[in-house]
Amino acid sequence: MNDNKTPENTPHDSAIMQGGIVRLRAIGHHDLDMLRIWVNSESVRKGLNKIMPVTPEGHEMWFENLKTDKNKVGFAIEAVENNRLAGAVFINEIDPYNRRAMITIFIGDESERGRGYGGEAVKLAVRYGFNFLNLNRIGLLVAVDNIAAVRCYEGCGFKQEGIARSYFYFDGVYRDVVSMAVLRDEFGEPT
Secondary structure, three states, X not given: OOXXXXXXXXXXXXXXXXXXXXXXXXXXXHHHHHHHHHHOOHHHHHHHOOOOOOOHHHHXXXXXXXXXXXXXXXXXXXXXXXOEEEEEEEEEEEEOOOOXXXXXXXXXXXXXXXXXXXXXXXXXXXXXXXXXXXXXXXXXXXXXXXXXXXXXXXXXXOEEEEEEEEEEEEOOEEEEEEEEEEEHHXXXXXX
């Protein structure tokens, strides 16, 4: 396990959304080093289909852009039990006219996966998308062979819509992806 506790000067009441086991909060400058380490790890890169490593300078530019990009909202995922940064979730490609967007998530520390953090973070982010961004549809793409993620998204109300063949190319292998989405009126959580 890593030692990535939230700094003392970051109040936990800065949570934008809170569930039983995770809270979503704004990504702070103090999160950048850990997020960059995770984004450069093979397991996260594979899940996000990122082939190029992220430099500190590139990550800083990404963070500055995140603060002003009207087509993307990003959240740090923090475990409630120990106030540790667990990953990040993003609502991307926000289209206010058609009221749709895409979602991307990762849990960075492999030892933190399988604890329900990702599922709860997705539900909180989807609720934020429906309530605060006035979206009607939130979609995602996930590798067909990532069975745990597909099950997690189905548990969050996402429905499979189709397969895109040879969509991702990672480490010399083409991978099929499942297109999934949840609509506002299908979402089982109060909005």
